[in-house]
Amino acid sequence: MREPLASSRPAFLSILQAGYKDQVRIAMDVAASEFAVGEIGAGKRPGYDLAKKQPGSNGAGVVTGEALQALYEGMLAKYPIISIEDPFEQEVRLLFSSLLVFLLAPQLTLVRP
Numbered sequence: 001m002r003e004p005l006a007s008s009r010p011a012f013l014s015i016l017q018a019g020y021k022d023q024v025r026i027a028m029d030v031a032a033s034e035f036a037v038g039e040i041g042a043g044k045r046p047g048y049d050l051a052k053k054q055p056g057s058n059g060a061g062v063v064t065g066e067a068l069q070a071l072y073e074g075m076l077a078k079y080p081i082i083s084i085e086d087p088f089e090q091e092v093r094l095l096f097s098s099l100l101v102f103l104l105a106p107q108l109t110l111v112r113p
Helices: 009-017 065-078 093-107
Strands: 026-029 036-040 045-049 081-085
Touching: 009 026, 045 065, 065 081
Parallel strands: 026 081
Antiparallel strands: 036 045
8 A cells, every 4th residue: 555645745845844834734625535435343433445546455555543543643743734624434423523632732722811
């Protein structure tokens, strides 16, 4: 399987190398519903075939929602991403909420009136 970030990494690295990490923010529309596959794992949640569009992948790129979440969290920690639209199959509410907390937590501040 081709590395999942292969197509995005050049853009991310260009932003970092040009010194624009603090000026540029990235919003991604992942459209995970498009590469969601049948239920997998003990919890019978949707799996995600990261190689679905590649000829001859035969399901070799299928990961769990938790593995996909870990991939997103790694990207969020490394790159100036502020939004991920459609990160999971629409019925997977638990993963949505935990990713939202991860995405928002660094930006939360307490302001006293």
